[in-house]
Amino acid sequence: MSANGCNTIAEAKDYREQFAQREMMVIWPNFICYDTNAGANATVPVGAHAVGMRAKIDATQGWHKTISNVPVNNVLGMDRDIYYTLQGTDTDADELNAAGVTTLIKQDGYRIWGSRTCDAETYIFESYTRTAQIVADTVAEAHFFYVDKPLTPSLVKDIVDGINKKLTSYVTAGKLLGARCWYDPEPNTSETLRNGQLTIKYNYTPVPPLENLSLVQEFTDEYFATFSSAVNN
Numbered sequence: 665m666s667a668n669g670c671n672t673i674a675e676a677k678d679y680r681e682q683f684a685q686r687e688m689m690v691i692w693p694n695f696i697c698y699d700t701n702a703g704a705n706a707t708v709p710v711g712a713h714a715v716g717m718r719a720k721i722d723a724t725q726g727w728h729k730t731i732s733n734v735p736v737n738n739v740l741g742m743d744r745d746i747y748y749t750l751q752g753t754d755t756d757a758d759e760l761n762a763a764g765v766t767t768l769i770k771q772d773g774y775r776i777w778g779s780r781t782c783d784a785e786t787y788i789f790e791s792y793t794r795t796a797q798i799v800a801d802t803v804a805e806a807h808f809f810y811v812d813k814p815l816t817p818s819l820v821k822d823i824v825d826g827i828n829k830k831l832t833s834y835v836t837a838g839k840l841l842g843a844r845c846w847y848d849p850e851p852n853t854s855e856t857l858r859n860g861q862l863t864i865k866y867n868y869t870p871v872p873p874l875e876n877l878s879l880v881q882e883f884t885d886e887y888f889a890t891f892s893s894a895v896n897n
Contacts, residue, residue, distance in 0.1 A: 807826065
């Protein structure tokens, strides 16, 4: 979601504080693109680019990859200057990201920079939300076939096995770190089963993005130890 109407970093940070939904990501500023109808450059709400990038990345890299740090095509600039350096820690981009605001940078092209949603607890990354949506939809749609089938132990085993097979395929593909489906007797009482109700449980661990990479440089005399022998040989 574009932080439309915000003119400064402080305003964008304040705007972000209004939201807490996992399906929301506040992005600021906006991109500048060429408007073919007007024959001039125009500001385009960045939300449109974010949605397009999400669909593109789903198809090319997978839903476990966030929209951050991927070149955005057909962009000419940004409607606000955002200071960013690759090794800097005190930049505009860092300040915005630290406040949960996704921003834009120019580094080998224009990129959306940041992976955080407005959720501060569980679904903190955009890819966590996307993973939850995809897994829930896929599991539900794949087992529509079983609805109104005779509720027998073999049917339950087939459902559990089918879900585990699908989850394992996601783990093998690197889209989940782990996942498991099982039948829990506790919620499946005689009364619920008699009423045609079945509860199947599954869990999973999503793949987090590498949000912060620290590289520690050390100066050492260690490699002088073999200097003389290398010369003599």
